Amino acid sequence: MSITCNSIKMPDKNGNLNFSNQAPSQWRDVPQKTIHYAPKEETIMLSGGLTILQDQLIEAALQSMGENYISMPNPNFESFQTGKAYGNRGQCNPTYFTVGNLVKYLQNLRDEKGLSSEEIVKKYVYITAGGCGPCRFGMYITEYKKALRDAGFEGFRITSFEHDKGIFQGDDIDDGILNFTPKFFITLIKAVIIGDIINILGYKMRPYEVEAGSVDAAIERCRNLVSKAFLGKKSLIRTLWQCRTVLKKVKLNRLQPKAKVMVMGEFWAAMTEGDGNYNLHRFLEAEGAECIPQPIINRLMLSLWEAERDVLKRESLQVEGAKKVDFSSVKTRALIKIGKVVIKTHFTLYAKAIGLHHYEIPDMDKLARLSEAYYTLDCEGGEGHLEVAHLIESVKENISHLVISVKPFGCMPSSAVSDGIQSLVTSRFPQANFLAIETSGEGAANFYSRVQMALFKAKQSAKEEFEDLELPDTIPDKIHNYLYQPHNAKAGTAAQLIESLTQ
Numbered sequence: 332m333s334i335t336c337n338s339i340k341m342p343d344k345n346g347n348l349n350f351s352n353q354a355p356s357q358w359r360d361v362p363q364k365t366i367h368y369a370p371k372e373e374t375i376m377l378s379g380g381l382t383i384l385q386d387q388l389i390e391a392a393l394q395s396m397g398e399n400y401i402s403m404p405n406p407n408f409e410s411f412q413t414g415k416a417y418g419n420r421g422q423c424n425p426t427y428f429t430v431g432n433l434v435k436y437l438q439n440l441r442d443e444k445g446l447s448s449e450e451i452v453k454k455y456v457y458i459t460a461g462g463c464g465p466c467r468f469g470m471y472i473t474e475y476k477k478a479l480r481d482a483g484f485e486g487f488r489i490t491s492f493e494h495d496k497g498i499f500q501g502d503d504i505d506d507g508i509l510n511f512t513p514k515f516f517i518t519l520i521k522a523v524i525i526g527d528i529i530n531i532l533g534y535k536m537r538p539y540e541v542e543a544g545s546v547d548a549a550i551e552r553c554r555n556l557v558s559k560a561f562l563g564k565k566s567l568i569r570t571l572w573q574c575r576t577v578l579k580k581v582k583l584n585r586l587q588p589k590a591k592v593m594v595m596g597e598f599w600a601a602m603t604e605g606d607g608n609y610n611l612h613r614f615l616e617a618e619g620a621e622c623i624p625q626p627i628i629n630r631l632m633l634s635l636w637e638a639e640r641d642v643l644k645r646e647s648l649q650v651e652g653a654k655k656v657d658f659s660s661v662k663t664r665a666l667i668k669i670g671k672v673v674i675k676t677h678f679t680l681y682a683k684a685i686g687l688h689h690y691e692i693p694d695m696d697k698l699a700r701l702s703e704a705y706y707t708l709d710c711e712g713g714e715g716h717l718e719v720a721h722l723i724e725s726v727k728e729n730i731s732h733l734v735i736s737v738k739p740f741g742c743m744p745s746s747a748v749s750d751g752i753q754s755l756v757t758s759r760f761p762q763a764n765f766l767a768i769e770t771s772g773e774g775a776a777n778f779y780s781r782v783q784m785a786l787f788k789a790k791q792s793a794k795e796e797f798e799d800l801e802l803p804d805t806i807p808d809k810i811h812n813y814l815y816q817p818h819n820a821k822a823g824t825a826a827q828l829i830e831s832l833t834q
């Protein structure tokens with residue numbers, strides 16, 4: 332390819348060819364001029380991009396540690412358009428949403444709040460998860476820097492922690508800005524776990540609320556209580572007991588046979604609650620379904636599982652002259668073990684306190700065994716083998732009536748798995764009701780129509796499953812209490828409840 336072709340970009344306006352024949356220039360990560368950044372005590376940290384509840388809890392948790400931290404609003408369609416305007420071509424969909432969201436936020440500070448670009452660059456810093464990929468994830472930070480430069484914020488600081496290192500970050504973290512200490516990460520993990528638990532309960536309860544909006548109102552009250560507990564350094568377990576009282580007051584009618592839909596796929600696209608996946612969860616609920624979301628804890632457990640597997644593989648290599656006992660890998664294994672215990676213990680305690688029963692943290696070894704015949708466990712891009720495992724698990728254990736895999740436009744790992752490997756899985760498990768669906772930022776009508784088609788079959792299955800059961804003469808009140816969460820071979824909530832009464 333010629334040098335001229337190399338530097339060609341799609342024109343923003345048809346017919347404007349001024350960009351062609353320009354000399355290509357080298358990308359520089361470092362700003363051209365020296366910038367005197369604000370001292371740490373005047374620096375404001377920005378982040379966000381998890382579920383709305385988790386972003387809010389993280390804000391309270393980090394502020395409780397004295398950090399000057401703000402969670403940005405959830406990315407929306409305008410963020411996506413901003414990301415497209417300033418980003419490189421051919422990025423994956425989550426890049427446009429998240430990069431555009433930051434640019435949009437800073438533009439708002441400049442244009443609505445009256446801060447100058449220089450002031451913003453000096454005072455603000457953005458924290459994100461980083462990593463080496465192997466997908467486009469490895470390019471995120473460069474993408475942020477490129478878009479920020481082109482939007483007039485050259486030199487804006489981006490700091491990252493490695494998503495797969497958790498509380499064990501290396502020395503490359505800029506501790507002049509932020510101390511990524513174990514305490515910092517444990518506080519962060521507590522907020523994420525509590526957010527996961529409340530979100531799971533919300534998804535279990537909302538489809539059955541008698542009064543529209545009552546579950547959201549109760550969850551908002553729980554969020555307030557937990558945020559105040561973080562800020563006031565009060566017991567989180569006691570606070571979650573208080574949340575149990577709040578949730579118990581919500582009236583439910585759980586004997587409605589609703590299709591249960593597992594939403595999985597690429598981490599961000601499956602988890603976000605907004606335009607990033609066309610508000611998929613809320614759309615499904617409005618269409619009469621109950622969602623099984625993917626909690627963030629699943630991604631944390633996968634990262635730990637991958638880290639442990641790497642250590643074991645390294646240990647199995649025969650290296651000439653190597654020490655008999657490599658203490659660095661012994662230490663890493665011990666830290667991974669501690670990481671798992673920290674996550675599991677906190678999850679169990681918090682879930683018990685608020686009343687989430689029979690919810691198991693995914694067993695990563697079991698999921699690996701389920702998927703290894705279909706997809707190599709060594710491929711760590713995106714969610715690796717996890718998407719394959721979720722589908723097989725759902726079919727084998729009758730977890731849902733429909734599995735939707737959300738794959739962002741331009742996502743390399745998710746496309747390979749959803750379009751490629753899952754075709755083999757569905758041919759071996761023809762009873763699977765599976766929909767792999769792309770999110771491109773545009774094309775909502777097509778997206779919704781395909782979801783509705785798959786949902787039709789799922790609704791039929793849920794109805795048949797329920798109607799095959801014999802209703803007892805009397806239905807006890809506990810059926811409508813969210814704390815009653817029986818677990819059996821039925822998939823739908825209503826069918827599970829009735830089945831539990833006959834056992």
Ligand code: SF4
Nearest residue numbers: 423466467468713742
């Ligand atoms: S997994 Fe896909 S969507 Fe996610 S960062 Fe990688 S390429 Fe992008």
